[in-house]
Amino acid sequence: MYGHHFASERMRSSLIAANPTDLEVYLFHEGRLYQSYELFGAHVIRDGGAVGTRFCVWAPHAREVRLVGSFNDWNGANSPLTKVNDEGVWTIVVPENLEGHLYKYEIITPDGRVLLKADPYAFYSELRPHTASIVYDLKGYEWNDSSWQRKKRRKRIYDQPMVIYELHFGSWKKKPDGRFYTYREMADELIPYVLERGFTHIELLPLVEHPLDRSWGYQGTGYYSVTSRYGTPHDFMYFVDRCHQAGLGVIIDWVPGHFCKDAHGLYMFDGAPTYEYANEKDRENYVWGTANFDLGKPEVRSFLISNALFWLEYYHVDGFRVDAVANMLYWPNNDRLYENPYAVEFLRQLNEAVFAYDPNVLMIAEDSTDWPRVTARRTMAALGLTTSGTWAG
Structure with missing residues (x-):
């Protein structure tokens, strides 16, 4: 399970800077963010010595969204996402490289139901009949075409x-x-x-x-x-x-x-x-x-x-x-x-x-x-x- 601390204030600041920008969020809600996969989903982010994994999801009706996965024993109590705007963009940055880990979003509905949802923007998923998303870094393949x-x-x-x-x-x-x-x-x-x-x-x-x-x-x-x-x-x-x-x-x-x-x-x-x-x-x-x-x-x-x-x-x-x-x-x-x-x-x-x-x-x-x-x-x-x-x- 990951800890809720950062190695330094610089690391904390650099990872927080990876949160959605106002322009990205605006274009998404306008229907004109054509690289929305760079914003939403799970992304391993690096800035100098800082490494973390950012998660971002759109859930406009949710009362609360938590991150659950193999890295926190599927317990989202200490992993709430922050609501970025009234239109329902939620995000969290985990201060670890979580590539290869399984995850889902635990969504609390307005009437109190708890839903476990795969990431709509996940780059990789478990083999059926399992349904979790997998943190995967798409970069690194060397094309020869x-x-x-x-x-x-x-x-x-x-x-x-x-x-x-x-x-x-x-x-x-x-x-x-x-x-x-x-x-x-x-x-x-x-x-x-x-x-x-x-x-x-x-x-x-x-x-x-x-x-x-x-x-x-x-x-x-x-x-x-x-x-x-x-x-x-x-x-x-x-x-x-x-x-x-x-x-x-x-x-x-x-x-x-x-x-x-x-x-x-x-x-x-x-x-x-x-x-x-x-x-x-x-x-x-x-x-x-x-x-x-x-x-x-x-x-x-x-x-x-x-x-x-x-x-x-x-x-x-x-x-x-x-x-x-x-x-x-x-x-x-x-x-x-x-x-x-x-x-x-x-x-x-x-x-x-x-x-x-x-x-x-x-x-x-x-x-x-x-x-x-x-x-x-x-x-x-x-x-x-x-x-x-x-x-x-």
Whole structure:
């Protein structure tokens, strides 16, 4: 268990300085903090000789938030987070390097219930059926895909022919004893197979953390956690790196419309609708048994748009197949409204942010509707996705 003291006043001051800035918090609540993963979640921070771990979470309805984990025997009594503002940003700095430790947030609701929640911004998570988040430092992987990146910048990717191979990582091939291949092992198995058949890109079904294998990742709980079924975040970086070295692009299925309702995840995160719509008809996705993201909420837009940029920055993916666009564009259970204006605005904002980051990112809409201008040029009347496609693996 860590102690509640600092080795020196200088160490204390330097670690406290790592707390959220007013500008970061303001942009988050405006829906325009596109690197919100640098603020929220668990981060090992260093300043000279000072080392600590900062935790930050958004829980607007919580009465109290405590940090629990393997470092304090899962007892949050002496680990309360400080509320930064009335809109519900909470933070704590632990004066130790907690990399590798398990943790959750213990959230006290206004009516006194105690919820144990995984970190929405966790970079790594326990293997199911366990559900804790893991402190993980994403830095340190040495990429070797500079030739691929130069090639992408040199050529207009949308003018090039593409043949895309879609697969689910866990079921494409298993070992004789039924175990999964790891990200590193799959690089040796999959890349030669795909190249021999003339494909230019691999498209991976969702790799965010998810509790149920049968969902194939489409019912996620950890949007910033590449699933631990096949290894660590650095292992997945290695897989993408190997693909790029072999001349293969990597596209991931990305699900910004709905999420899993398991108790440890985003659903009713602080005892009330937080990431989801408040109205039950808008919130509940009865067909899939999931909850719909509240795309009109600025903090949710910061969360999701940042997530897309996160996969581009840290994992070097080349594009996204945006899942279930139709479910986003149209209210599924609302008799009064048809088109969802929040989703329309979100998709425009998403594409503006993504293409500002890198104009060569592939943005593929999985759309089964006749909504006009899904892939039209980015204007106020268009969504700005670059192509549309629904295909079988």
